[in-house]
Each structure stands twice: as structure tokens, then as C-alpha cells.
Amino acid sequence: QVQLEESGGGLVREGGSLRLSCKAPGTNFRVNAVAWFRQVPGEQRDLVASISKDDSPWYTNSMRGRVTVARDNPKNTAYLQMNNLKPEDTAVYYCNLVDQNIWGRGIQVTVSP
Numbered sequence: 001q002v003q004l005e006e007s008g009g010g011l012v013r014e015g016g017s018l019r020l021s022c023k024a025p026g027t028n029f030r031v032n033a034v035a036w037f038r039q040v041p042g043e044q045r046d047l048v049a050s051i052s053k054d055d056s057p058w059y060t061n062s063m064r065g066r067v068t069v070a071r072d073n074p075k076n077t078a079y080l081q082m083n084n085l086k087p088e089d090t091a092v093y094y095c096n097l098v099d100q101n102i103w104g105r106g107i108q109v110t111v112s113p
Contacts, residue, residue: 002026004095004104010109012085020080022104027078030093036069036080038091039106045094049080053099063089076077085111 005023008061012018022034023099035050049069050058057069092106 001103002098002100003055004102006095006107009107009109010095011091011112013112014087015086016085016111018085018109019085020082020093020095020101020107020109022078022080023107024078024097026100027097027100029077029097030073032100034069034071034078035096035098036078037094037096038049038089038109039094040091044050050092051078065088082109085109087111087113 006020008018010018012051031053033050033052036048037045037047039045048060048063049067051069051071055071059067060105066082066084071078093109094106095104
């Protein structure tokens with residue numbers, strides 16, 4: 001079963017930055033929109049950002065201005081650059097290939113005060 005490979009998470013202090021990567025080997029990456037979600041234990045999985053197959057980005061209001069989504073089709077990889085991180089951004093972040101509905105396992109992002 002194909003699964004996406006997230007990387008780049010970890011522990012960062014408030015105000016810091018992280019860049020998440022999402023590799024999609026063995027997929028038809030270029031024809032998919034890519035979405036980034038996050039989930040806190042006990043809560044629903046929320047959409048954070050997405051990028052269409054034509055490179056149009058979308059951001060949730062809580063992160064607009066602090067996050068940039070990008071994709072590199074030849075590398076079958078998507079990115080989520082997160083800046084000025086806040087403790088409330090702490091969550092498990094998931095990558096999703098929208099059209100093929102393929103998910104990654106998730107990666108932890110922890111922002112300390």
C-alpha cells in the first residue's frame with residue numbers, strides 16, 4: 001500500500017521555524033492536489049494548507065501569513081514551511097494526496113513556550 005513519507009518535524013521554541021516535507025513515491029503526484037492537516041489528541045483533524053496541481057495555495061486563517069505551501073513535481077515532494085510558530089501549533093501534521101486519497105503516517109511538531 002502506497003504511503004506518503006513526512007519529515008522535518010520536531011521540537012522548536014516559540015517563534016521558530018520548521019519545514020515539513022512530504023515525499024510521494026509511486027504515486028501520480030503531479031495530478032494531485034496536496035493537503036496538509038494537523039491533529040491534536042482528542043480533537044478532529046483540521047486542514048492547515050493545500051496546494052492544487054496548478055500551484056494555487058490555500059491557507060487556514062490561523063496560519064495565514066506564517067505558512068507557505070509548495071510542491072516540486074519532478075521530486076514528487078510537497079513542502080510546508082512554517083514560521084513564527086506558536087505553542088498552539090503543536091500537533092501531529094499529516095500530508096494527504098487529495099485525488100488519490102493517500103495519507104502519510106503523520107509527524108509530530110512541538111512548539112515550546
